[in-house]
Amino acid sequence: xxxxxxxxxxxxxxxxPLPTPDAWSADLRQHVxxxxxxxxxxxxxxxxxxxxxxxxxLYTQKSGAEIVSQLFxxxxxxxxxxxxxxxxxxxxxxxxxxxxxxxxxPIKWFSMPQLFxxxxxxxxxxxxxxxxxxxxxxxVSTGADAxxxxxxxxxxxxxxxxxxxxxIRLSSRTAWQQFFEQAGGNPTQAYDFYQVVDxxxxxxxxxxxxxxxxLGIQPETVQKFLLEGTPxxxxxSVLENLRARGLGDFVRVxxxxxxGLAYYTGIVFEAFDRKGEFRAIAGGGRYDGLVRQxxxxxxxxxxxxxxxxxxxxxxLLKARGKVPAFTSGVDAVVLIEDEALRSxxxxxxxxxxxxxxxxxxxxxxQKADKQFKRAQELxxxxxxxxxxxxxGLRARIKQxxxxxxxxxxxxxxxx
Amino acid sequence: xxxxxxxxxxxxxxxxPLPTPDAWSADLRQHVxxxxxxxxxxxxxxxxxxxxxxxxxLYTQKSGAEIVSQLFxxxxxxxxxxxxxxxxxxxxxxxxxxxxxxxxxPIKWFSMPQLFxxxxxxxxxxxxxxxxxxxxxxxVSTGADAxxxxxxxxxxxxxxxxxxxxxIRLSSRTAWQQFFEQAGGNPTQAYDFYQVVDxxxxxxxxxxxxxxxxLGIQPETVQKFLLEGTPxxxxxSVLENLRARGLGDFVRVxxxxxxGLAYYTGIVFEAFDRKGEFRAIAGGGRYDGLVRQxxxxxxxxxxxxxxxxxxxxxxLLKARGKVPAFTSGVDAVVLIEDEALRSxxxxxxxxxxxxxxxxxxxxxxQKADKQFKRAQELxxxxxxxxxxxxxGLRARIKQxxxxxxxxxxxxxxxx
Numbered sequence: 001x002x003x004x005x006x007x008x009x010x011x012x013x014x015x016x017p018l019p020t021p022d023a024w025s026a027d028l029r030q031h032v033x034x035x036x037x038x039x040x041x042x043x044x045x046x047x048x049x050x051x052x053x054x055x056x057x058l059y060t061q062k063s064g065a066e067i068v069s070q071l072f073x074x075x076x077x078x079x080x081x082x083x084x085x086x087x088x089x090x091x092x093x094x095x096x097x098x099x100x101x102x103x104x105x106p107i108k109w110f111s112m113p114q115l116f117x118x119x120x121x122x123x124x125x126x127x128x129x130x131x132x133x134x135x136x137x138x139x140v141s142t143g144a145d146a147x148x149x150x151x152x153x154x155x156x157x158x159x160x161x162x163x164x165x166x167x168i169r170l171s172s173r174t175a176w177q178q179f180f181e182q183a184g185g186n187p188t189q190a191y192d193f194y195q196v197v198d199x200x201x202x203x204x205x206x207x208x209x210x211x212x213x214x215l216g217i218q219p220e221t222v223q224k225f226l227l228e229g230t231p232x233x234x235x236x237s238v239l240e241n242l243r244a245r246g247l248g249d250f251v252r253v254x255x256x257x258x259x260g261l262a263y264y265t266g267i268v269f270e271a272f273d274r275k276g277e278f279r280a281i282a283g284g285g286r287y288d289g290l291v292r293q294x295x296x297x298x299x300x301x302x303x304x305x306x307x308x309x310x311x312x313x314x315x316l317l318k319a320r321g322k323v324p325a326f327t328s329g330v331d332a333v334v335l336i337e338d339e340a341l342r343s344x345x346x347x348x349x350x351x352x353x354x355x356x357x358x359x360x361x362x363x364x365x366q367k368a369d370k371q372f373k374r375a376q377e378l379x380x381x382x383x384x385x386x387x388x389x390x391x392g393l394r395a396r397i398k399q400x401x402x403x404x405x406x407x408x409x410x411x412x413x414x415x
Numbered sequence: 416x417x418x419x420x421x422x423x424x425x426x427x428x429x430x431x432p433l434p435t436p437d438a439w440s441a442d443l444r445q446h447v448x449x450x451x452x453x454x455x456x457x458x459x460x461x462x463x464x465x466x467x468x469x470x471x472x473l474y475t476q477k478s479g480a481e482i483v484s485q486l487f488x489x490x491x492x493x494x495x496x497x498x499x500x501x502x503x504x505x506x507x508x509x510x511x512x513x514x515x516x517x518x519x520x521p522i523k524w525f526s527m528p529q530l531f532x533x534x535x536x537x538x539x540x541x542x543x544x545x546x547x548x549x550x551x552x553x554x555v556s557t558g559a560d561a562x563x564x565x566x567x568x569x570x571x572x573x574x575x576x577x578x579x580x581x582x583i584r585l586s587s588r589t590a591w592q593q594f595f596e597q598a599g600g601n602p603t604q605a606y607d608f609y610q611v612v613d614x615x616x617x618x619x620x621x622x623x624x625x626x627x628x629x630l631g632i633q634p635e636t637v638q639k640f641l642l643e644g645t646p647x648x649x650x651x652s653v654l655e656n657l658r659a660r661g662l663g664d665f666v667r668v669x670x671x672x673x674x675g676l677a678y679y680t681g682i683v684f685e686a687f688d689r690k691g692e693f694r695a696i697a698g699g700g701r702y703d704g705l706v707r708q709x710x711x712x713x714x715x716x717x718x719x720x721x722x723x724x725x726x727x728x729x730x731l732l733k734a735r736g737k738v739p740a741f742t743s744g745v746d747a748v749v750l751i752e753d754e755a756l757r758s759x760x761x762x763x764x765x766x767x768x769x770x771x772x773x774x775x776x777x778x779x780x781q782k783a784d785k786q787f788k789r790a791q792e793l794x795x796x797x798x799x800x801x802x803x804x805x806x807g808l809r810a811r812i813k814q815x816x817x818x819x820x821x822x823x824x825x826x827x828x829x830x
Contacts, residue, residue: 004473004509004709006466007497012510015461015524019517026462042768044745044775044793046430047441051421051543052467052529053487053499058419072468074489077533082422084468094419095427102434104792106778109430114467118492128466136778143778154768244758245765294419330459343659350660353457353569360459363521363551363558377519378459 009127097295105138135305146241169254282308333375424542512710520553550720561656584669697723748790
């Protein structure tokens with residue numbers, strides 16, 4: 001028998017206070033989930049979820065076979081080729097294609113799935129993360145693009161981040177497509193071109209230059225387009241919409257954003273920390289052709305959305321001091337100093353819990369000072385202790401912050 | 416290109432109103448999660464989570480190789496034998512073993528993982544479900560058993576179920592073990608014996624009888640024990656504790672409960688609907704040896720807990736009329752009847768969302784009556800509409816239930 005560890009690249013989430021400084025906090029995860037969910041709901045988005053295991057083909061039909069090297073895929077006991085989901089967009093496109101007739105358009109949905117990629121093993125490189133996915137289906141207007149970008153901004157603001165902390169870089173696949181075709185590129189090679197542009201930041205020009213030339217594009221024209229851009233009515237409309245909401249400070253046009261995935265068709269965007277210390281916090285855009293593809297051509301529904309992972313976000317919140325202090329959540333501790341009163345004390349515990357309070361107590365006989373110390377450690381607001389008095393059983397309720405006490409009949413205890 | 420469906424035995428969760436009567440509701444799932452989480456917190460339990468993918472050995476070392484036929488297991492790209500988690504207890508035992516020194520005892524933790532089993536494909540038989548797991552580590556006293564059973568009861572009460580709807584059947588592996596040894600059984604065969612007892616309900620006596628005799632046990636003595644039981648101080652103590660909380664009506668001793676899993680060591684229990692229409696709603700018990708096993712013998716920590724799946728629970732809630740009516744959650748719809756006021760209307764949308772309200776509006780120009788109809792469909796409490804007046808821009812706020820209206824300056828809108 002040996003002690004077993006978890007798999008590399010996977011996380012355990014522990015309650016605070018954390019056992020080690022590098023442990024992942026279940027409380028922080030829940031805080032992230034709460035802000036994600038609450039903000040999405042404020043925007044009128046509805047929650048959905050799909051299976052974490054999907055047919056492998058759901059991913060290969062869109063991204064080609066080369067994606068398989070990055071997947072947790074296998075053959076199941078029914079001889080099906082399956083994969084843990086590496087992203088949520090194909091799943092939601094499948095779900096919408098199957099059920100869209102039942103829903104009024106636009107469909108505004110969100111989900112918070114755990115996603116899996118078989119990444120090369122590196123320090124700090126994870127193989128799973130949670131990702132907020134917000135999508136709108138059935139609306140071609142840029143009003144939808146602006147709504148989805150506004151939601152992204154407000155999710156980040158929900159964590160206490162400001163326009164000093166992050167910026168949304170907006171771009172347009174449409175504009176890049178026009179550039180590529182006007183520069184003499186072959187439309188069937190547009191995606192290869194986007195891939196090169198996507199890596200311009202990371203690849204030296206000796207690598208990217210020849211790649212561009214092979215596609216019939218002069219590298220200088222790309223550099224010029226990156227610097228000067230082009231008038232684009234889609235981007236102008238989104239910017240105007242966001243300014244009307246008072247969110248203009250959170251966005252800027254940046255044609256350096258193009259997004260690596262194959263299926264984007266219109267406006268694309270990424271969220272970055274202003275200091276440039278982290279990878280992209282979130283990214284998304286329009287993918288008007290994906291529902292048609294996933295539905296086998298049966299349904300053509302415009303779509304757009306973004307994804308925001310929990311890992312970079314948590315790093316950013318820690319670096320900017322935006323992680324709240326987490327407590328045990330216990331409201332009161334019932335002190336059982338007289339074991340003869342344990343049964344009656346249990347009735348008090350039950351009464352307070354029935355009233356909605358989080359209540360703890362010692363499961364076994366324990367010295368009074370230890371019980372009180374535990375109440376303090378838990379950050380309880382109150383202690384409750386039963387006392388036999390000539391008038392009957394009384395509960396002494398003490399507020400720990402003010403040390404104020406009150407004495408009430410045991411069957412009328414309340415916080 | 417063909418339309419892809421999800422894998423058999425896996426669920427999509429859709430927002431209400433549902434697209435088909437047999438679709439799974441994301442809103443109901445969230446309701447289940449909310450009650451699970453809130454009730455666990457009221458009992459002072461803290462949330463944790465672990466990876467959905469674990470080393471295969473975590474399950475085989477405990478349950479033997481035969482469990483593999485029921486697992487979603489595979490060899491990953493790093494040649495590791497891995498499995499989707501079929502249950503949470505080995506994971507939490509591993510996590511506690513790794514970090515218990517950082518936590519005060521008893522450790523009271525809960526989690527709501529999705530679990531996976533490669534079940535034989537049958538109608539309505541799923542291959543994944545969500546399961547509330549509540550566990551206590553580090554306490555041998557029956558006070559802990561009573562606390563965990565009380566939590567189970569209050570979780571079910573949290574859904575509006577009463578003692579008319581469900582009962583907890585309490586039993587004791589210790590009592591069964593004593594019976595087995597006194598009846599002449601070989602202690603090394605105790606688990607084989609429990610397996611036969613576990614199936615007594617489902618197997619005809621022609622099958623179970625010979626099995627018992629092969630273990631050296633007369634079937635009549637088992638029947639007698641089932642009917643008459645035996646004095647057991649553990650069970651008596653748990654019952655007394657629950658009665659002190661006023662929860663006595665929710666439990667009864669039933670030696671027919673023994674639990675199939677190998678690792679239980681003391682009190683065991685299952686929750687059933689009173690009408691006997693469904694499979695067990697929840698089950699659990701003591702597993703004092705598992706942490707020692709998972710830690711490779713390094714740590715010996717008593718433990719107990721229960722699991723409650725979402726599938727049987729959802730069926731029961733539907734059958735007993737305990738599923739609440741779900742709404743869109745939208746508080747207000749901003750009506751944009753004059754497109755010249757779209758920018759100003761977006762500012763109002765933003766102001767209301769910033770104040771924490773869930774707000775929707777039409778992303779594109781739309782007829783006034785359609786917008787109002789949509790507000791009614793969404794169940795919004797209010798509509799807000801901007802009007803240009805001689806005194807400046809005003810917001811007309813209408814409460815849909817009372818039809819009361821008020822007019823305020825656009826920059827002072829509130830609900």
